[in-house]
Amino acid sequence: MGLIFNPPPGWPKPPPGWQPPAGWTRDPTWPEPPAGWQLWLSDDATAPSEAVEPSEPEPVATPEQNPNARVAFLEAENAELRRALAARDGDQPIELDDARVLQAVGIYRYHHPLESAAAYKGRLEGLETRIADSIREGQAIVKSDLFTLNNSLAQGRRMTTDLGKLMLRAYNAEADNVIRSLRAGNVEAAKRRLEASRTAIARLGALMEMHINDAFHALRIEEIELTADWLMKKQEEREAAREERARLREEARVQRELDEERARLDKERAHLTNALDALRAQGRDDADLIERLAAVDQAIEQNDYRAANIRAGYIYVISNEGAFGLGVVKIGLTRRLEPAERIAELSGASVPFRFDVHALFFSEDAVTLENELHKHFAARALNQANPRKEFFFATPGEVRDVLLQRVGSILEFTETVEAAEYRQSMGAWPQSRRSDGEPPGRSLGPG
CATH class of the missing domain: 3.40.1440 (GIY-YIG endonuclease)
Structure with a gap:
């Protein structure tokens, strides 16, 4: 009857058929095995042994067969997760207040500079296709194919596949919710929020060596960045369009004013010219009318200059x-x-x-x-x-x-x-x- 090495949580998984060389000891950086953990199992999983060396098998029940062993295993796993959590540094609370995030990061910087909102929309559509392809090809989540259930590798694979679908659904739901609530400028908070979700999901799947694929996570992070860029570009284009409409309205109003002023000046000039012509027909002249006509001519010249020179x-x-x-x-x-x-x-x-x-x-x-x-x-x-x-x-x-x-x-x-x-x-x-x-x-x- 052969024995199979059963690594505790946090230990690397050895290749199939591995046997410890003479004098082998565990790496001191690896965590202590949980109390009652069986390092060796029989190849049919019916007579596991607690002995460290394969030459000294001692039949005991597996955690699945012994409720007390199962409780001990879960307690050990919980303790290991708490130890890993306590050892993590640099974790900061996720800031979700848009105003404070904007104030902290200052002026918005585009992650993927493109010319227009339409260009961002096209890039997002292509990215959505790549995300869907990754899910369809089974590349979105990493899972072990060596986990057994009821001594069956096939059942273990079905279980990991189903659990992987649940984990991926939870991750994608969080990613979609982050994108739906995204506002132009709070992209860093959104990315930290998705990263926290990914870390939590990885903890839940640690026992079965399951986590979200790094490449798939990178695609969803890129989706957040592109969406934020798209929102900002849309906002800029709306503001530019609104200001352009205001500028055109102002120019149209100025042009109407200039046209009305030119019509008024033309009318006044015609009156002055008629009056001077009538006086000159009688052999007389009027210095005041001549001065007023010169002023009107000057005003017409200035008005025409304003109409022709849009920079004035x-x-x-x-x-x-x-x-x-x-x-x-x-x-x-x-x-x-x-x-x-x-x-x-x-x-x-x-x-x-x-x-x-x-x-x-x-x-x-x-x-x-x-x-x-x-x-x-x-x-x-x-x-x-x-x-x-x-x-x-x-x-x-x-x-x-x-x-x-x-x-x-x-x-x-x-x-x-x-x-x-x-x-x-x-x-x-x-x-x-x-x-x-x-x-x-x-x-x-x-x-």
């Missing part, structure tokens, strides 16, 4: 102390004939108080000037995730100094403003909100 416009520097606190300005561009109308729009229902104007500066190349100002204060932008926003941690005086460097002189610039609506309203606020005399947004300052 007004740079505005505005602030809203009641909404954003001191030291925050908005630097923007408008091509309106009346730039104050644009500022009035910005002072609508989205902010509690009207914006105060520090400067309105006309430039023939306002687009370039605005870009230069934005680049100069880019590191101090309130919104570091979206560079298209125009609010900056800067004082009006700092913006004035940069403007002077770029254009040489400014006719009018107001460094301090009244912020009338804010100061009038603050007196009626609850005592708890006005005790320090600061607006709600004061904490947004760079300090």
Whole structure:
């Protein structure tokens, strides 16, 4: 009757037919065998032995045949798992709070840079096919083919196959749930969550040497990264499309204003010309009418220039102390004939108080000037995730100094403003909100 070596939990599995050489001892890094563990089993599993050497068999019952041995085995396995858990270092709680994760990692960095959301969608579809192929080909989970059940290798294989399906289903369910709850920016938390699920599943399958395949896990991690990239790219494209629509609406409005102004000037010029022609037919002239006609001609020339030169416009520097606190300005561009109308729009229902104007500066190349100002204060932008926003941690005086460097002189610039609506309203606020005399947004300052 032959004997088969039965390695305890945590020991490597020897090749079939292995016999210990003379003087062999276990590796000291291997865990102690559980109490009552049988190192040698008979080849028919009917008369196992506790002897360490195959020459000294002592028939005892297997854990499956002896309930006490089974309990001892489970207790030993539990103790081994607890020892392994205690020995693990560097484990950190999984952070699932999107806002805190975003704050910790800063600006989003793409894992797989692609040009468009459609490109990400195509890549994801290809990845889903590879994931399905791995499952269909049985490469998603690693399992032992040598485990026996009721002394039957075939039954053992069926059991490991069924258990593998359950473990894989649990893992995939967690992966799908992670992807469904994924938000642009919390990808690191999602990956740690799936890794924790994989580790827990591996612990449950440790006795039968079962775990999720590394290559399959890498595919699902890539799926999380691609999904996060896709979500971020979609968000960027939506914002870009919304801003482009706003830009087109603004350009259309400016064009209507220029067309209406040109029609008004043409009408006024026609009246002045008719009046002068009538006077000259009588042999008279009118210096005032001639001066007004020259002014109208100049206005028509300027209007035509504005219509032809889309880069011309007004740079505005505005602030809203009641909404954003001191030291925050908005630097923007408008091509309106009346730039104050644009500022009035910005002072609508989205902010509690009207914006105060520090400067309105006309430039023939306002687009370039605005870009230069934005680049100069880019590191101090309130919104570091979206560079298209125009609010900056800067004082009006700092913006004035940069403007002077770029254009040489400014006719009018107001460094301090009244912020009338804010100061009038603050007196009626609850005592708890006005005790320090600061607006709600004061904490947004760079300090």
